[in-house]
Amino acid sequence: MKARILATLFAAVFIAMLGVGIIIPVLPQLAVQLGAGGFALGVITAVFSLSRGFLQPLVGHVSDQRGRKQFIVVGLIIYGMVGILVPLAYSVAHLVSIRVLQGVGAAMIVPVAMAYTSAFTPPGQEGKYMGMMNASLFCGIGFGPVIGGLIADHWGLAPVFYVMALLSMCALLLVLALLPPSQQETVNKSTTGIVKNMGRMIQRSRSRGILLARFATVLMIVPAMAFLPLIMTPWPGVDSTHVGLVMACRTLVNAVLQIPFGRLADRVDKKTLLLVGTVCTTLAMYHIPSMHSFRSMLLIYLFLGCSEAILWPVLGAYAAEEGRNHFGHGSMMGVFNLAMSAGVFTGALFAGASFDYWGVDSSFHLIAAANLILTGMAIMFIARGERYDLAALQRP
16 A cells, blocks of 8 residues: 555656646746746746745645645646646736746645655655655656757647646546545644744754755756756757756756665765765856856756755655654645745845846856855754754753
């Protein structure tokens, strides 16, 4: 039963994220056709993260008490609607409102699926299981840009979004047919109010560090994804397919390495892995604007994907541990993904403004610096919290 549930969950997440991935290389192009500039591109990404972020803690908290399947079902329905609505957008403001709706759907899929997985994870294997969840997610997003780029090059932008809607409906049918309703979790932590639970997370040094690291390590998402088509498409001989290949290679190498790095996270000090991954991602982000050919951009994105693959199982394992031991799986994963949404939102606005005022190089350089500084602070919080926990266990 456990294996079937996890297999169904991973397959549904893969299909849903495949649908999301195919729009990555074409959404900025559609936005530019509607008149969007650098800041507007940042807003289009930011509002998605904002609506998703506000809902995730509440959805996660309620899923601890009332079950998770219904949230995944509703989220997939919303994703299907978004795929139909985006080609009908007639202005930047209209596209922004559709992205708000997409954020609502996103709040009900990935965080709840992560909580589902976390609840099934045996103690000491958090990295392995969260790596498997991440692998299904990244495989979907990784293959998506290649497919989306090919569809856009041959049939135009609108069919890409219709394929997204179709894939979302396929995932919905899979969940309805094979995923059983999750049982209510009866841990006392999950019955605490969500606001109070969030306050406890911030007060607890280890949890605070985990959330800050999650925030910091996703600041790079907007410049690394939304601005890549704007950098590459002016190059001779480069089209949407090439952009999709660069994005896909980064994400797919990330996906392939999730399971081995997840197992490594269960065996090696997580703080060390977090530091190594952060230094490598910072170096990659800083040098992206220096690339001037398809081959060099492909290589730097492969390096970025390898670096990110170190980070995600570590952070997922940390969140699973905190959810089991202190806050409830859904509540922790909801706030954990809120930190991600806050990071994407902040990075989107910051990178968009930097792009408009100082150029594309500044967007990458400033985000790289912020990633390194904030994650360094997060590692210190985590280390302090672990020392406190160890001292508490040793008290008579």
